[in-house]
Amino acid sequence: MPVRACDHPAADLLFSHARGKSSPDERRVVEEHLAICDTCGRRVELIAWIRRSSETWGAALFEEHVPSGTLVAFCETPEGLTPDQASSVRTHLEICRSCSSEVATLRQVSDALAGAPTDARRKGRKARWTSWRGSLSSFLRPLSGVSPVPAYVLVLVLLLPASSGVRHWLDRERETAVPEALPFRTVTSPVFLGSGTERGDAEPTPVITAAESEEITLILQAPIVEGGAFRYDAELLGPAGESLWEQEGVQSIDQFGTIVLFISARELSPGRYAVQLHEMDAEGREDLQTFLYRFRVGGGR
Amino acid sequence: MTIRETTPSEWIEAYLFGDRQVHEECAAWTLSVVRHRAWRLPADSEDLLQEVRLRLLQAFEKGSFRGESSIRTYVESVAKHACLDALRRAKVREAIPFDEEQFPSSRDEPSETLARREDARLCHDVLMQLPASCRRLFQWILVDELTYEEMARKQSVAVGTVKSRLARCRDRALSLRETREGDARESM
Numbered sequence: 001m002p003v004r005a006c007d008h009p010a011a012d013l014l015f016s017h018a019r020g021k022s023s024p025d026e027r028r029v030v031e032e033h034l035a036i037c038d039t040c041g042r043r044v045e046l047i048a049w050i051r052r053s054s055e056t057w058g059a060a061l062f063e064e065h066v067p068s069g070t071l072v073a074f075c076e077t078p079e080g081l082t083p084d085q086a087s088s089v090r091t092h093l094e095i096c097r098s099c100s101s102e103v104a105t106l107r108q109v110s111d112a113l114a115g116a117p118t119d120a121r122r123k124g125r126k127a128r129w130t131s132w133r134g135s136l137s138s139f140l141r142p143l144s145g146v147s148p149v150p151a152y153v154l155v156l157v158l159l160l161p162a163s164s165g166v167r168h169w170l171d172r173e174r175e176t177a178v179p180e181a182l183p184f185r186t187v188t189s190p191v192f193l194g195s196g197t198e199r200g201d202a203e204p205t206p207v208i209t210a211a212e213s214e215e216i217t218l219i220l221q222a223p224i225v226e227g228g229a230f231r232y233d234a235e236l237l238g239p240a241g242e243s244l245w246e247q248e249g250v251q252s253i254d255q256f257g258t259i260v261l262f263i264s265a266r267e268l269s270p271g272r273y274a275v276q277l278h279e280m281d282a283e284g285r286e287d288l289q290t291f292l293y294r295f296r297v298g299g300g301r
Numbered sequence: 302m303t304i305r306e307t308t309p310s311e312w313i314e315a316y317l318f319g320d321r322q323v324h325e326e327c328a329a330w331t332l333s334v335v336r337h338r339a340w341r342l343p344a345d346s347e348d349l350l351q352e353v354r355l356r357l358l359q360a361f362e363k364g365s366f367r368g369e370s371s372i373r374t375y376v377e378s379v380a381k382h383a384c385l386d387a388l389r390r391a392k393v394r395e396a397i398p399f400d401e402e403q404f405p406s407s408r409d410e411p412s413e414t415l416a417r418r419e420d421a422r423l424c425h426d427v428l429m430q431l432p433a434s435c436r437r438l439f440q441w442i443l444v445d446e447l448t449y450e451e452m453a454r455k456q457s458v459a460v461g462t463v464k465s466r467l468a469r470c471r472d473r474a475l476s477l478r479e480t481r482e483g484d485a486r487e488s489m
Contacts, residue, residue, distance in 0.1 A: 015442060056421065
C-alpha cells in the first residue's frame with residue numbers, strides 16, 4: 001500500500017496502533033508512515049501518553065473538577081459524603097492541581113476562622129518571637145545591669161495601658177467595618193407582559209412593610225434569552241402606574257438571570273407598586289420582552 | 302430576645318423576615334470568609350456578599366438547612382462554596398504545592414513514582430482544557446474500549462463523524478500539551 005507523507009492514516013488507525021490493537025497489516029502501514037511523518041509520530045505519542053495515565057487512574061483522569069459544594073463538604077463535613085464519594089474525591093485530588101490547591105485554600109480559611117494557627121504560622125511566629133526577644137534582650141541588658149527580666153516587666157507595665165487603648169480602637173473599627181445589613185423581600189413569580197397584554201387586578205404579593213429609613217432589596221428572576229446579547233433596564237411604577245425611578249443596564253448576578261435592585265423605602269408610601277423589567281438588545285434600541293413584578297407596600301412599623 | 306438565644310429555626314425565620322440584627326450577624330460571618338486573603342479573588346467582596354445572601358435565601362426558603370451544624374457553620378460553608386465558584390470563574394489558581402501527607406496515594410503499587418503522578422497531573426490538566434465531548438470520546442476509546450460503531454450509536458451519528466471528531470480532539474490535545482510543555486521550558 002503506497003504511502004505519501006501527506007497521506008496521514010485515519011485517526012482510528014493511529015488510535016489502534018497506540019493501543020496495540022492494530023492488525024499486522026495496519027501496523028505495517030502505520031509504522032511505514034511514522035518513519036517519514038513527524039506529526040503523526042507526535043499524535044501516536046500523545047495517545048500513548050493519555051493511555052498510560054488512564055491505565056493507572058481510569059475514568060478519574062477524564063472527570064470534571066469536583067463540584068465546589070462537594071469540595072467544601074469533603075473538607076468540612078466528610079462524614080456527610082458516602083465512602084464512594086470520598087474515595088472519588090481523594091482520587092481526583094491526587095491528579096488535579098486545581099482542586100488540590102482549592103482544598104489547601106479552604107483549609108487555610110477554615111483554620112483562620114477557627115483561630116487555629118497553621119504550622120507555618122506557628123513556626124513563623126516562634127521564629128519572629130525568638131528573634132524579637134533576642135533583640136530586646138540585647139537592648140535592655142545594659143539598662144538592667146544583670147538580668148533582662150526586670151526590664152521585661154518594666155516594658156510590660158508601660159505598654160499595658162497603650163495595648164488596651166489599641167485593642168479598644170481595633171474593636172470599634174471591626175464593628176463599623178460590617179456593612180449595614182439590608183432587609184429584603186424576594187419578589188417571585190414574574191408576570192410576563194408582552195405587547196398588548198392587559199395587566200389585570202390580581203392582589204399583588206408579597207407585601208413589604210417598610211419603615212421610613214429602610215432600603216428595600218428586591219431580588220428578581222428574569223429568564224435569559226439564549227444566544228442573545230442583551231441588557232436589562234428596570235423601572236419602578238407607582239400606584240397610578242407613574243414612573244418613579246429608572247435604572248438602565250442592570251446586571252444579572254448569575255447565569256440564571258437573577259437581578260438585585262435596591263430601592264429606598266423612604267419614597268414609598270403604602271400602596272401597590274411594580275417593577276417593570278425591559279429586556280433590550282445590547283444596543284438598547286429594541287425592546288425584546290417586558291416582565292412585570294408586583295408588590296405592595298404596607299403601613300410603616 | 303437576643304440573637305444568641307434564638308434557635309436555628311427562629312434565626313432563619315428572622316432572616317427571611319428581614320430582621321436587621323440577624324442580617325448584620327450573617328453579613329459579619331460571610332465577610333470573615335469572603336474577605337480572607339487566601340482566596341485572592343479579584344471580585345468585589347460586596348458582590349460575593351450579595352451572592353451568598355441570595356444562596357442563603359434560596360436554601361432557607363427550600364428548607365435545605367437540616368440542623369446538622371450550627372447556623373454560623375452553615376453560613377460560612379455557603380460563603381466558602383460561593384468563593385470557590387468565584388475562584389473558578391476567575392480562573393485564579395494559586396500554585397500551592399501538593400501535600401503528599403494530606404493525600405497519600407490510594408494505589409498499592411510501590412512502583413508508583415513521583416514522575417508518573419506528575420505526568421498524570423499534566424495529562425489531567427490538558428484534558429480539562431478540552432471540551433467535555435472530547436474527554437468523553439477519549440474515555441470511551443481508551444478506558445471503556447468501545448468500538449467506533451458503539452460510540453456512533455451513543456451519539457446518534459455516523460462512524461465517520463466519530464472518527465473525524467476524534468481526530469480533531471486528538472490534535473487539539475496535542476496542541477495544548479505542546480503549548481504547556483513549551484511554557485514549562487521557558488519558565489525554567
